[in-house]
Amino acid sequence: MTGSAIGQMPTFPARTWSNRFSISSCSLRAARFEDLPFLRQLYRSFRKEEFANIPWPQESKDAFLDQQFDLQHRYYIAAFPGTDFLIMEKDGAPIGRLYLQMAAIEWHIIDIGFLSQWRNHGLGSAILNSIRNAAITEQITGIVLHVDRTNTRAQKLYQASGFQEVETSVTHIRMQWLLQGNPCEAASEPSHIN
Template sequence: MTADDIARVVTIERASFSTPWPAEIFEGLLTRDGAELLVLDLPEAPVVGYAILWCILDQGELANIAVAEEWRGHALGSFLLQGVLDHAAERGVERLFLEVRESNVVARELYRTRGFVEVGRRADYYRSPREDARVLLKTLRSGGAEPPKDAER
């Protein structure tokens, strides 16, 4: 993500979340140590999605991930999430956390298919509407992506 991407990212943010982050948050994150700000560009459409990853030593947090409404349903969220997982592994992250609304069944299923497991709940974490968050965790292999399931050990 660059400063030029922020206006489009904020548009996606506002359409995706009930309490969206303002542009100033994204601007501040551009220079924050440990922050990885990713955008997904397509040849026919720049910035159709974005993700925010925080990395501190061997732990990471997927703070935000969203795809523009008009581009949902094309597996772009899955593609973007894989990019986050790859970046996290490259940064040496071994445990990646995230929070997700309890009612966000689509996101929860995506995370489940990528190996995230529920490790906790945060009561009344979200506002507008008030809702619990499920805390999810994915354990990554240090030094790279996980081997294929059929790989020899």
């Protein structure tokens, strides 16, 4: 991906990460335009297994995945303007992303994912627990997310964190966690958890 193509990408909304919750195992900061190369690399890691057996040269796979990332990025910026687009860091180095919409009485996890070497270390559980604890403190009615039907690893993580399956489509499962006794409205846009 050339620098000029990156320059055509929309920037993240001008939001100030408010530190409404913290995670002891990593730090969070607002995503910046300069993070796009890392986010492209992260996106490729999400889909590496899916593309492993496709008989394309690696350069073609990377070009295709870069296009897919660009489309996803444009969609997220347009569809979720009130979202906190966050970079997760460990010892100052980016390790993942968390896109979280906290502007309503029900929070929406749009996307969460780590580089492959940071998966299966308990970070996902720690982040979900922190988000859930912040929701309890702020008396949020619930948290909703959507997970790819083929991502059984993530589904198990969400179930272990108290999320329940409430609806399925051809491609995704809608899951929610509720503050006890409060109804939860459906979120209209799917989350993308990796």
